[in-house]
Amino acid sequence: MKFVDEANLRVEAGDGGHGCVSFRREKYVPFGGPDGGDGGDGGSVYLVADHNLNTLYDYRVNRVYKAQRGGNGAGKDRTGAKGESRYLRVPIGTLCFSRETDELIGDLTENEQTVRVAQGGYHGMGNARFKSSTNRAPRKTTDGTPGEIRELRLELKLLADVGLVGLPNAGKSTLLAAVSGARPRIADYPFTTLTPQVGVVGVGPLRSFTLVDLPGLIEGAAEGIGLGHRFLRHIQRTRLLFHIVDLLDAEGRDVIEQIQTIEAELEQFSPELASRPRWIVLNKTELVDAEETAELCERVRTTLDWQGALYAVSAIRPDSLNRLLGDAMDYLESEAAERRAASDAEDMDSDDDHES
Ligand SMILES: Nc1nc2c(ncn2[C@@H]2O[C@H](COP(=O)(O)OP(=O)(O)OP(=O)(O)O)[C@@H](O)[C@H]2O)c(=O)[nH]1
Structure with a gap:
């Protein structure tokens, strides 16, 4: 439908x-x-x-x-x-x-x-x-x-724990299909994802989170060019973003340039969204050798001064995704526990106010 x-x-x-x-x-x-x-x-x-x-x-x-x-x-x-x-x-x-x-x-x-x-x-x-x-x-x-x-x-506004962002063709749908029951359309031309898709990712027994894939963002998306902007609202309520980057972009764009494009789109759409915890995930690693991947990671760290989490995966090799998914699950659980503790502390504060 x-x-x-x-x-x-x-x-x-x-x-x-x-x-x-x-x-x-x-x-x-x-x-x-x-x-x-x-x-x-x-x-x-x-x-x-x-x-x-x-x-x-x-x-x-x-x-x-x-x-x-x-x-x-x-x-x-x-x-x-x-x-x-x-x-x-x-x-x-x-x-x-x-x-x-x-x-x-x-x-x-x-x-x-x-x-x-x-x-x-x-x-x-x-x-x-x-x-x-x-x-x-x-x-x-x-x-x-x-x-x-x-x-x-x-x-x-779809509710999911993790949102996928990236340029068209970065491999977001492939990743979603590899880790969840969702069956998005996958093809090697841009914008095969036309609507947001949500999948449930199981991480071991009884632990799971939800993942939403949006159509690819292109430059100018936040201003209404292309499809992506219409769907940005569906990641507004996620708790963590995976920014998927194609190591070997078909259009020959450099990895750094690709990352900067998406970062600028997020910033322009909503500074609040741009400050959301974000992990960079370099995809399609099986296409280059390990040394080159390590070098690229180093460049992301130094050129962009990227202090956050950084992963290198291959969406077509599910084993390579285990660490990313396990870490995301741990992150979401500890963030939820912190939030609960903070709201309990707030409740206790307001009880104290009543008593005084
Ligand atoms: N070799 C290789 N190809 C991949 C990998 N991940 C995705 N692809 C291919 O890259 C192309 C684009 O993948 P999609 O998953 O459709 O990309 P997308 O980011 O969802 O693209 P949009 O729907 O346009 O947003 C497809 O031909 C995939 O088969 C990977 O890890 N390795």
Whole structure:
């Protein structure tokens, strides 16, 4: 199905059902009391995150989603039926905004997380409710309130632990396919990846992380040239980037020049993204001898003053990827532990504030 990462839609919750005017009619009881029942509540509209989805395509096709109205009350104290709510399933990583105010209504980051986006109307009351010692035959009822109607914008920002960036043809799809169950299209011409792909990388028993591959970035991508810029948002929520570099670029670009191109694109798109932890991964090492690879690594370190992590791999030789993946897993686990410790410390600080 087509990858769609933005959609506008309208959601309409159901109105509440009205209260009913009715009086008891029984044989031999001339003045039966009021027995008009309440209406039912209107159904609400919810978004539900679903890990089996990866596109907002459906919301481009269908743009209006309504929940059911509550039933009206009836005689003999019968309450109207509740309107059925509507549950709209969206991929994990979907953000929901109001189109009227731009307010963020929900950020669905976990499977089955549910956010109400339009509240159903409240039921009206039947005349049986208004009986009192002074008025034994009230004709008063109330109407149900209208269901909420909202114009929404959905934006999908895929959630993955690690993002792959690099020039077209660097070998990102090959790497993703080699380490995960994802089956991206691979070919030796640029831009075979047209949409982001997410794969799960298993590192030993019970340890795994997710990896997202974007279409290749080219110079000017951050300004809207080529395809890459449209997809940069999908690495905004990753925790670590692998910058994949082709050792033997088909266009004859030097490794340093290739790295600088991507670094400049990231910086221009978002300084925040450019400051994200980033590991340089030189790919296709089996095409050159070990000495040449070592020399290239040295040049990256000295020419670019690169202090960060640097790997040399061959995406078509899975064994060569083990160290990279193991290190990434360790990094993600310790970063998560640090984050937990920091947020625990913050919680304790705020508890102290309460006590003082
Ligand atoms: N020899 C060799 N070829 C590789 C290696 N990794 C990828 N390739 C080849 O390089 C070409 C491009 O690989 P892809 O994985 O499609 O590159 P990509 O970075 O995903 O490219 P885009 O989809 O354009 O972003 C393909 O012909 C791959 O077979 C490698 O480690 N060694």
